[in-house]
Amino acid sequence: MRFSPVALAIALAGLSVSTSLQGQRADAQIDPRSMALLMQGRAAAASGNLDGATDLIETALAVDPRNRAAFLELASVATRQGLPGKAIRLYREALTIEPNDLTALRGQGEALVAKGAMEAARENLARIKTLCAKKPCPEATTLASAIAKGPPPSAEVATKVPDKPEAAK
Template sequence: MRFSTVAVAAALTVVSVSTSLSGQRPDTQIDARSLQLLAQGRSLKAAGNLDGATDMLETAVAVDPRNRAAFVELGRVAEARELPGKAIRLYREALLLEPNDVTALQGQGSALVMKGAVLRARDNLAKIRTICKGQCPEAVQLAAIIAKGPPITTAQVVKPATPAKD
């Protein structure tokens, strides 16, 4: 009597776990609608429509939050808009999905240089070199960006208003 209730509970547990696992997609399979939206977002970005590209790419991420390429492309759009802080965050989202994504590491390193965090960008370069185990285009690009350094910004000089002459 005692064994039958335990056996029934174990059987129900196995059945419920196996059905929930069979209904999930593997991590490598991204929703086709999300990939289509990603392609549309890339074409809008190439055409110079950054607002439309952002909308499409954000929709792609909403459809399938595992679409790492959409996060990377959103980061590139943010860099094109000169928003390095937002780009860093978006690249970090891509890196949470795949920590060894050299494209996301290179993009994040580039955004870090724009923000002035050259030491953190060098850490990204070291990670890329470790992953590639040799020369890869992402490492070369990031090394060139680091060598160039952060953009020079100057303070805007405001001229005092001249008094009106009567």
Template sequence: MRVSAIFAAAALLVLSVSTSLMAQRPDAQIDPRSLALLQEGRAAQAAGQTEAANDALESALAVDPRNREAFVLLAEIARGRNLPGKAIRLYREALLLEPNDLSALRGQGEAMVAKGAIEKAKGNLAKIKTICATGCNDANMLAAAIAKGPPVTTTAQVEKPATPAKP
């Protein structure tokens, strides 16, 4: 009697675990609705509608947070808006999903250069060079951005009011 209860419990455990594992999708399979929203975002970005592109890409990530391309495109939009910190974070999310994504490594490195983090950008360049040993365009583009350095920022000059002439 005791043995049959244990076997029944074990069988129930195996059944529940196997059905829950079968219901999960593999990591490589992204929800088709998310892919459709990604295409919508690309089209809006190509048309110069960055707000619409941003909205579509965020919706794509809400549908399926494993959509790496949506993270990369959102990061590109952030860089276009001169938000390198946000771009670095979005590229990091893409790199968590695929650590060897060359475009995300290059984009993150370029955003780091814009932020002034040259040494970290050199780390990204080293990763790119190890991934594609025979030199690739992403490595050349990031090396050029590092050589160029961070953008020069101008500070506002405060003009002193003119002193009135003494009579």
């Protein structure tokens, strides 16, 4: 009799956990409406309508925030718009969903290079190489060439500290 309250508590805890897990969708099941909006966004991006693509893909994410492909596409659009900071954040969101996504790691690394954060980009490259192990990895090659090329001139200027102006005499 001493164990019945403990056994009852464990049984209720197990029942409540299993009930809450049954109501959730599997991660692989992305809402079809979100996928349809993503496809429309890709088409808009391909035709050069980057603002329209952003709107459609953001709507796809509002419908289903687990749509990793939408984060990747939106980050790609941000890169094309010259917004590497936004792209880094969006790639981070995709990596939150799937930490071992090679495409997201490469894209984030390239955006980090564009921003001038070379050390963080090298960390992404090391992680990609670890994930690829011994098989050929085009993501590692692409990111390595972007790192070798270095940041664009505007990013280099942004990372340098300006000299202090001399005091007026």
